[in-house]
Amino acid sequence: xxxxxxLPVGIENFEKxxxxxxxxxxxxxxxxxxxxxxxxxxxxxxxxxxxxxTLFTRPRRFxxxxxxxxxxxxFEPGTDKASFVxxxxxxxxxxxxxxxxxxxxxxxxxxxxxxNDYETARSMVIGEINRETRRYQALxxxxxxxxxxxxxxxxxMDLTMEEGFLSNSLYTLAQLLxxxxxxxxxxxxxxxxxxxxKANELGYYDKMLLLIRRIFEQTLKTNDSLHLAVLTGxxxxxxxxxxxxxxxxxxxxxxxxxxxxxxxxxxxEVQKMLSYYxxxxxxxxxxxxxxxxRFGNADIYCPWDVINYCSDLLNDPTLAPxxxxxxxxxxxxxxxxxxxxxxxxxxxQLEQLVEGREVTKEIHQELTYxxxxxxxxxxxSILFTTGYLTKRSSDGNNIYQLAIPNMEIRDIFVKQxxxxxxxxxxxxxxxxxxxxxxxxxxxxxxxxxLFSAYLAKTISIRDTFVRxxxxxxxxxxxxxxxxxxxxxxxxxxxxxxxEGFGDxxxxxxxxxxxxxxxxxxxxxxxxxxxxxxxxxxxxxxKYADIFYDExxxxxxxxxxxxxxxxxxxxxxxxxWEPSC
Numbered sequence: 377x378x379x380x381x382x383l384p385v386g387i388e389n390f391e392k393x394x395x396x397x398x399x400x401x402x403x404x405x406x407x408x409x410x411x412x413x414x415x416x417x418x419x420x421x422x423x424x425x426x427x428x429x430t431l432f433t434r435p436r437r438f439x440x441x442x443x444x445x446x447x448x449x450x451f452e453p454g455t456d457k458a459s460f461v462x463x464x465x466x467x468x469x470x471x472x473x474x475x476x477x478x479x480x481x482x483x484x485x486x487x488x489x490x491x492n493d494y495e496t497a498r499s500m501v502i503g504e505i506n507r508e509t510r511r512y513q514a515l516x517x518x519x520x521x522x523x524x525x526x527x528x529x530x531x532x533m534d535l536t537m538e539e540g541f542l543s544n545s546l547y548t549l550a551q552l553l554x555x556x557x558x559x560x561x562x563x564x565x566x567x568x569x570x571x572x573x574k575a576n577e578l579g580y581y582d583k584m585l586l587l588i589r590r591i592f593e594q595t596l597k598t599n600d601s602l603h604l605a606v607l608t609g610x611x612x613x614x615x616x617x618x619x620x621x622x623x624x625x626x627x628x629x630x631x632x633x634x635x636x637x638x639x640x641x642x643x644x645e646v647q648k649m650l651s652y653y654x655x656x657x658x659x660x661x662x663x664x665x666x667x668x669x670r671f672g673n674a675d676i677y678c679p680w681d682v683i684n685y686c687s688d689l690l691n692d693p694t695l696a697p698x699x700x701x702x703x704x705x706x707x708x709x710x711x712x713x714x715x716x717x718x719x720x721x722x723x724x725q726l727e728q729l730v731e732g733r734e735v736t737k738e739i740h741q742e743l744t745y746x747x748x749x750x751x752x753x754x755x756x757s758i759l760f761t762t763g764y765l766t767k768r769s770s771d772g773n774n775i776y777q778l779a780i781p782n783m784e785i786r787d788i789f790v791k792q793x794x795x796x797x798x799x800x801x802x803x804x805x806x807x808x809x810x811x812x813x814x815x816x817x818x819x820x821x822x823x824x825x826l827f828s829a830y831l832a833k834t835i836s837i838r839d840t841f842v843r844x845x846x847x848x849x850x851x852x853x854x855x856x857x858x859x860x861x862x863x864x865x866x867x868x869x870x871x872x873x874x875e876g877f878g879d880x881x882x883x884x885x886x887x888x889x890x891x892x893x894x895x896x897x898x899x900x901x902x903x904x905x906x907x908x909x910x911x912x913x914x915x916x917x918k919y920a921d922i923f924y925d926e927x928x929x930x931x932x933x934x935x936x937x938x939x940x941x942x943x944x945x946x947x948x949x950x951x952w953e954p955s956c
Contacts, residue, residue: 435763636672
């Protein structure tokens with residue numbers, strides 16, 4: 377049996393990926409596109425002047441770093457041509473002959489520049505330039521560099537680089553590389569805006585903005601040693617803040633048709649990967665959870681999610697889809713958005729999104745980091761550009777019909793909504809205590825009334841966007857948020873009980889009471905029938921068995937059925953005396 381290729385979980389280095397025979401979704405067509413950008417007179421002129429700058433903006437985890445590593449591997453001298461065997465670009469012999477291994481490459485990543493203060497962040501920028509310079513230490517023996525050139529080169533490896541020299545560092549390195557290789561330089565800057573995002577968060581934005589702007593001006597504006605520059609980032613920061621004077625910059629965002637399929641996976645690529653690993657039956661789940669992004673006119677999957685889920689499925693074929701995005705982002709944008717309810721974001725709009733429907737908004741892609749949360753309009757734009765919302769259609773004038781792309785992102789919204797709900801519920805101590813008291817006492821009427829009041833405070837789930845089980849999870853989360861405030865209650869979710877797993881199991885030792893809460897979503901609005909089904913499940917699965925070995929004299933079996941913002945509660949109480 378042929379051994380399957382390993383999945384490249386977390387691998388962002390192209391050469392490592394190819395050398396170690398990882399599964400590779402071929403994106404080498406990007407190279408051809410970069411070298412043949414729109415055959416218009418203007419672009420052709422820019423190419424002739426070898427002064428083209430291309431910026432790609434995409435959400436995180438869509439393969440930006442791997443693509444930049446691929447470009448580096450293709451262009452720089454000494455490239456291993458075997459890495460490109462059987463790739464798309466290898467079929468274009470003319471491009472390979474003219475460009476492969478022919479250009480010195482400066483490859484910088486700002487992904488790790490995240491200092492808690494300006495000096496620390498500045499040191500990280502210097503460290504990245506030091507690292508890239510050391511790759512070319514052989515130039516210290518170059519016959520083409522003067523002694524003064526070599527002094528400059530050594531200074532580029534100095535960890536105490538002064539501000540003025542730092543601003544000119546990449547420009548200086550490009551000049552020295554051109555002089556040695558007798559060829560103009562290709563510059564790659566990955567995640568250019570990460571230092572700005574961190575600086576904005578921690579209060580040194582103006583200083584970092586000035587540093588990045590100076591580096592870019594010197595490196596990209598009037599650099600005769602530059603052949604081609606490619607930048608990637610999450611946000612398209614406005615020209616006024618960072619790209620001042622760089623009129624030769626071509627920006628491709630998620631709304632542009634060109635390069636739409638160069639980042640992320642297409643449906644065809646996903647189906648091919650699933651087929652290769654024998655995971656075809658999981659295609660519907662993969663599509664529901666990780667598809668739904670719209671780049672240009674292309675439907676795109678998040679590659680990070682697809683690769684991770686395929687990898688996990690190979691170890692556990694029964695594994696349900698996981699939220700991999702959640703662990704790679706603080707999701708502050710969603711939190712800020714939800715907290716704006718009542719201040720420009722209506723509860724109805726949030727409900728529309730979570731229900732899988734669309735909202736119509738004007739989107740502005742050029743923003744500064746200081747503008748992010750200054751208005752609700754900006755937050756809508758940031759949600760769009762960072763992948764939390766995607767377009768379903770557009771009128772071509774910055775007016776977009778926006779929707780949550782898939783189940784994974786919807787899960788993030790729901791979790792943040794429940795978190796906010798829990799915080800709000802905690803402020804309503806009297807009602808919280810009353811609801812818990814009603815459950816403990818078996819007062820169905822009061823419990824039903826109070827839980828309906830809680831539902832009125834949050835959003836409704838009445839969509840066809842998700843399966844009933846996931847709608848039930850939403851109400852499940854609300855109940856857990858309420859019950860979690862009873863410190864003397866032992867509250868457990870999806871605990872093994874009898875012959876299955878009860879939704880919520882509660883032990884109240886002080887009063888010798890056990891609670892079983894089985895939650896149902898009444899798809900057709902028949903709350904009573906749904907409750908009866910829940911009570912039948914409690915009996916059939918023998919959930920109460922969990923209490924028979926405990927010193928509990930009363931077991932309350934609750935069926936809680938929900939539909940939109942309505943609920944019904946039914947109860948069967950069992951009183952018994954434990955045997956001696």
